[in-house]
Amino acid sequence: MRTLTLLILCALANLCAAAGEGQFRIYWIDVEGGAATLMVTPAGESILVDTGNPGVRDANRIVRVATQEANLRKIDHLITTHYHRDHFGGAALLSTLLPVGTVYDNGEFENMPDNPGKEYFGFACDRRVVLQPNDELQLKQHSGSPAVAIRCLGARQQFVSPGASDPRNTNVCAECVEKDRDGSDNANSIVTLISFGNFRFFDGGDLTWNQEMKLVCPNNLIGQVDVYQVTHHGLDSSNNPVVLKTIQPTVAIMNNGETKGCLPEVFANLRGTASIKHIYQMHKNLRPDGEVNNTDDHLIANHEGAKECKGEFILLTVAADSSSYSVSVPSQGTTNSYDTRPKS
Ligand SMILES: [Zn+2]
Structure with missing residues (x-):
């Protein structure tokens, strides 16, 4: 009987694996107002962008999602957007x-405004790469699947050069206003564009x-x-509306904390972007302004304060042919x- 149950379980597991074959997945792991975005390609490779805060909580949450949800045994590629x-x-x-496996970051550079220290630069990995604008990660491709690519659009305030086909953006740019310069390492964030067939995902770190x-x-x-x-957990020193007006996303996912990010100006800009169908939040904004600056409850992964927080994640799954994708908030059954x- 036990053998039969095991056989049935194995058959079901294989069926489930077959059903998920060829998909591209992204997990937004809750690191309480930090960033940890984990991607898994159809070839089974993993790419983690940022690792949350120091201490056991965030590292353990990353390991839990990586091993128990995504069935990983290794982080093949780790990108650190900046040194906060x-x-x-x-x-x-x-x-x-x-x-x-490979760690990609800004390395040590002249006039670094913030230094992550020896422990960061010394931890064990297969190799380290300093990313330059236009670099692409060397990723395994899965036969029969659309191509997966991760391209660095910017690093250390340098950006890719415009290509012949990159359109001028004159109308939108006429509205541009500058804000006070941010002298911290946020401005040096590594910016990546992730593509899987027709699907595109933008991760600007805390740029x-x-x-x-300069990107648009x-x-x-x-x-x-x-x-x-x-960008930047929904803080208003980032999220320049000219970016939203230009790239016209369908979905926005905010890795805010219970009181961090999700600021009124950013929330209003997201709400005012016609292309955006849904805004997802990692946390319910529990500040007094949360009443008006929160998305719908069923699109928010974590509703409690940090002390009671269970660290629920958000999952995005791109179909094997890249024609569609779904966003799930498992804690809400959404x-x-x-x-x-x-794309034009
Ligand atoms: Zn941050």
């Missing part, structure tokens, strides 16, 4: 819990307002996207489906 503790903080501890403008003015260097990870939009 809510982005690089979990990396060293994570490397002791799961093997790490700040005046740098964001005078030329649109990003193109149009399906999914926008709300799943919404979208067609991949045609």
Whole structure:
């Protein structure tokens, strides 16, 4: 009887694996107002962008999602967007819990405004690469699946050069206004564009307002996207509306904390972007302004304060042919489906 049950379970597991074959997945892991975005390609490779805060909580949450949800045994590629503790903080501890392949970051550069220290630069991994604009990660492709690509659009305030086909963005850029310069390492964030067939996902790390403008003015260097990870947790020193107007995402996913990010100006800009069908939040904004600056409850992964928070994740699954994708908030039983939009 036990053998039979095991056989049935194995058959079901194989069926489930077959049903998921060829999909591209993205998990937004809750690191309480930091960033940890985990992608798994149809070839089974994993790419983690940022590792949350120092301490066991965030490293353990990353390991839990990676091993139990995504069935991973290794982080093949780790990108650290910049040297703030809510982005690089979990990396060293994570490397002791799961093997790490290639680490991509800004390296050590002249006049670094923030330094992650020896522990970060010394943790065990297969190799380290300093990313330059226009670099592409060397990813395995899965036969029969659309191509997967991760391209660096910007690093250390340098951006890709416009190509012959990158359109001028004159009308939108005329509205541009600058904000006070941000001298911290946010401005040096590594910016990536992830593509899987027709699907596009933009992750700008914590890139700040005046740098964001360079990605879309005078030329649109990003193109149009399906999914926008709300930059800098939804803080208003980032999320320049010229970016939203240019890249016209369908879905916005904000890795905010219970009181961090999700600021009124950003929320209003997201709400005012006609292309956006749904805004998802990692956390309910529990500040007094939360009443008006929160998306619908069923699109929010975590509703409690940090102390009671269970660290629920958000999952995006792109269909094997890249024609559509779904976003799930498992803690709320929510799943919404979208067609991949045609890109101009
Ligand atoms: Zn941050």
